[in-house]
Amino acid sequence: MLKLIPLVASLIVAAAPMAPATAAALGPHPEDCSGGKPAMLVRVQGLKTRTGTIRVQTYGGDPAKYFDKGSYLERVEVRTPKAGPVEVCMPVAKAGLYAVSVRHNADGTGSTDIGSDGGGFSGNPSVSLFDAMFKRKPSPAQVQVRVNGVTTVPVILNYVRGTRVGPIGGGQ
Secondary structure, three states: OOOHHHHHHHHHHHHOOOOOOOOOOEOOOHHHHOOOOOEEEEEEEOOOOOOOEEEEEEEOOOHHHOOOOOOOOEEEEEEOOOOOOEEEEEEOOOOEEEEEEEEEEOOOOOOOOOOOOEEEEOOOOOOOHHHHHHOOOOOHHHHOEEEOOEEEEEEEOEEEEOOEEEOOOOOO
């Protein structure tokens, strides 16, 4: 009888439903990254802290207008999860060229605090302190993403550190 207990336990575990290999995407559209529709699974990396909010915006159309105020196709804001991957699914209307911007509002107030907030773009272009101060946009060639089906878009966040802007080593 005692020999049957491990066997029965292993059969129960084998019959239990398997958990998904990855956590569900954050935001209002997680299901759009599980099918054949065109979408970007934005993978936010290099968080300085696990506080505040993450805002993801997608851009399409005229590359010269990427990142212009109000020109985004969609904007999603989510609470920064305390642990685990930070992935936000952003559906798009059709296959094509797009760009993404991400902002980490570390204190969650919605106001920009250059000392604690971070940001990044698809393609992960280098950003200088002057770029951040004068809100200069990276070139479209640096940030464009070709979307065909579900496309993973890694974005490494940059933060101001003294007189430099860059990723935080060992960030979350």
